[in-house]
Amino acid sequence: MNNLLELYWTFVKIGCVTFGGGYAMLPILERELVEKRGWTTMDDLRDYFSIGQCTPGIIALNVSTFIGEKRGKLPGAIAATTGFLSAPIVIILIIAAFLTNFAELAVVQHAFAGIRVCVCVLIVQAVLRLWKGSVVDPFTLVLYLVIFALNAFGGLLPVKLPAAVLVLLAGAAGIAMSLHKAGKAGGKK
Amino acid sequence: MILLKLMFEFIKTGLFSVGGGLATLPFLYEMSDSTGWFTHADIADMIAVSESTPGAIGINMSTYAGFKTAGVPGGILATLALALPSVIIILIIARFLNKFRDNKLVEGAFYGLRPASIAMITAAGLNVAKVALVNIPAFQQSGSLSDLFIWKALILAVLIFVGQRKLKWSPVLFIAISAAVGVIFKF
Numbered sequence: 001m002n003n004l005l006e007l008y009w010t011f012v013k014i015g016c017v018t019f020g021g022g023y024a025m026l027p028i029l030e031r032e033l034v035e036k037r038g039w040t041t042m043d044d045l046r047d048y049f050s051i052g053q054c055t056p057g058i059i060a061l062n063v064s065t066f067i068g069e070k071r072g073k074l075p076g077a078i079a080a081t082t083g084f085l086s087a088p089i090v091i092i093l094i095i096a097a098f099l100t101n102f103a104e105l106a107v108v109q110h111a112f113a114g115i116r117v118c119v120c121v122l123i124v125q126a127v128l129r130l131w132k133g134s135v136v137d138p139f140t141l142v143l144y145l146v147i148f149a150l151n152a153f154g155g156l157l158p159v160k161l162p163a164a165v166l167v168l169l170a171g172a173a174g175i176a177m178s179l180h181k182a183g184k185a186g187g188k189k
Numbered sequence: 190m191i192l193l194k195l196m197f198e199f200i201k202t203g204l205f206s207v208g209g210g211l212a213t214l215p216f217l218y219e220m221s222d223s224t225g226w227f228t229h230a231d232i233a234d235m236i237a238v239s240e241s242t243p244g245a246i247g248i249n250m251s252t253y254a255g256f257k258t259a260g261v262p263g264g265i266l267a268t269l270a271l272a273l274p275s276v277i278i279i280l281i282i283a284r285f286l287n288k289f290r291d292n293k294l295v296e297g298a299f300y301g302l303r304p305a306s307i308a309m310i311t312a313a314g315l316n317v318a319k320v321a322l323v324n325i326p327a328f329q330q331s332g333s334l335s336d337l338f339i340w341k342a343l344i345l346a347v348l349i350f351v352g353q354r355k356l357k358w359s360p361v362l363f364i365a366i367s368a369a370v371g372v373i374f375k376f
Contacts, residue, residue: 017361018243024317026310027360047299050306051282057203057275058213058245065279074280081276085268091242092252093264107372114371116321117342118364121349123314127307134303143301147308152315167305174301175294182293 003072004079010037011064011083018060025060027122030129033067040067046130054164060084139177143170191259192266198224199251199270213247213271217254226258247271322346341374 010032018025026045033039045063052062061081068080135141147166154160161169202216217232235253239246248268255267289295319325321342328337349363370376 013361016243017364024313031359031361046303046306049310050299050302051286052279053306053309055275055278055282057272057278058247060245061248061272062275062279065276066283069280069283077276077280077283081272082269085248085272088243088245088248089252089265089268092238092249093256093261095238095242096253096256096264110371110376111368112371113321113342113376114345114367114369114374115364116317117345117371117376118349118360118367120314120317120321121346121353122360122363123310123317124350125353127311127314130303130307130310134307140300140304144304144308147305148311151309152312163309166309167302170301170305171298172301174299175297178293178297178300 004075007068007071007076008079008083011068011080012086014064015084015087024119024123025063026126029063029067030126039071042129043133044070046134050167054167143173192263194224195226195255195258195263195267196270199255199267200273202247202251203271204274213245213250217247217250220254227254231257339376342376345370 014025014028014032017028026049029045030042034042034045048063048066049059051066052059055062061084064080064084065077068077070076072079135144147170150157150161150166151163198220202213202220205216214232218229221227221229221232231253232250235250236246238253239249242249248271251267251271252264256264259266286295322339323337324339325337328334330336345367349367352358353360353363
């Protein structure tokens with residue numbers, strides 16, 4: 001029971017501070033789950049994010065479910081996911097009930113301009129930390145550059161490939177390359 | 190009855206929107222047209238609110254729409270409905286993943302997925318940087334490079350970067366400090 005409460009509460013805290021979409025959550029997850037509690041590893045987190053990209057639903061939510069499941073099976077998954085949803089639900093209910101024009105308030109706008117700068121830096125640092133385990137050879141470097149270009153500048157193409165398609169392509173390329181390598185190694189024997 | 194309909198609509202949205210929170214947008218517009226629970230202007234407002242509160246747009250929109258149609262229970266129910274399909278799917282994948290972690294094909298897939306994943310994280314960072322660190326409209330208007338960069342934002346970014354490396358503070362603290370700096374220096 002304690003385990004479930006701790007899971008729930010941890011994700012309430014995470015849910016309070018995830019501004020700007022799923023990836024902004026990564027540095028906070030790293031701090032709360034990897035460094036402080038040792039519940040998971042940074043490598044696992046990255047894998048959860050890539051799976052979350054190509055399954056339905058919001059990535060941050062998928063990641064919460066994953067970690068909850070790992071810690072406490074089905075009850076754990078429910079505890080983590082509802083924990084993650086709690087703060088946004090309460091905040092939106094308050095805004096919907098009492099505040100109109102919340103987003104237009106000058107104080108809110110200034111605060112969030114500041115937060116966006118911080119989110120930016122946090123994301124850069126997450127990338128730097130993940131680089132070593134992800135980009136390990138020329139193949140993965142090329143894959144990184146291609147996917148980045150397609151994802152960031154895909155709007156310049158006639159059709160912008162959705163992130164889910166990019167993830168599936170990258171997975172297929174990974175399988176093809178590792179089979180090719182295994183084939184070469186097998187041929188030498 | 191309205192609660193059931195609300196649940197059904199948001200389960201559908203949760204099931205079919207793949208990838209980030211913005212993927213829910215087309216479904217929200219569709220729902221707005223077919224049910225009249227909220228207007229297109231409400232959606233635009235909610236995008237703005239979502240950018241300035243924690244939580245993804247899909248989650249926020251479901252809470253908002255649920256509240257507008259059926260009060261607090263509606264808000265909670267619609268949000269849980271949105272989450273339901275992805276929770277079920279992830280539970281299935283998690284089981285599968287534990288079993289097949291060492292499978293050659295799964296390993297190969299992750300060999301490709303890892304660089305792709307951080308490539309998309311980089312792109313997400315670039316998207317945030319485009320609004321946080323540079324002012325493209327001002328640059329297009331004046332054409333001078335000094336107008337392209339938002340200097341006080343750049344200084345803050347460098348300070349946070351160095352601060353994070355030197356001090357082992359929680360990212361949450363840096364977010365709070367940045368919010369305060371944003372208010373004080375009118376970002």
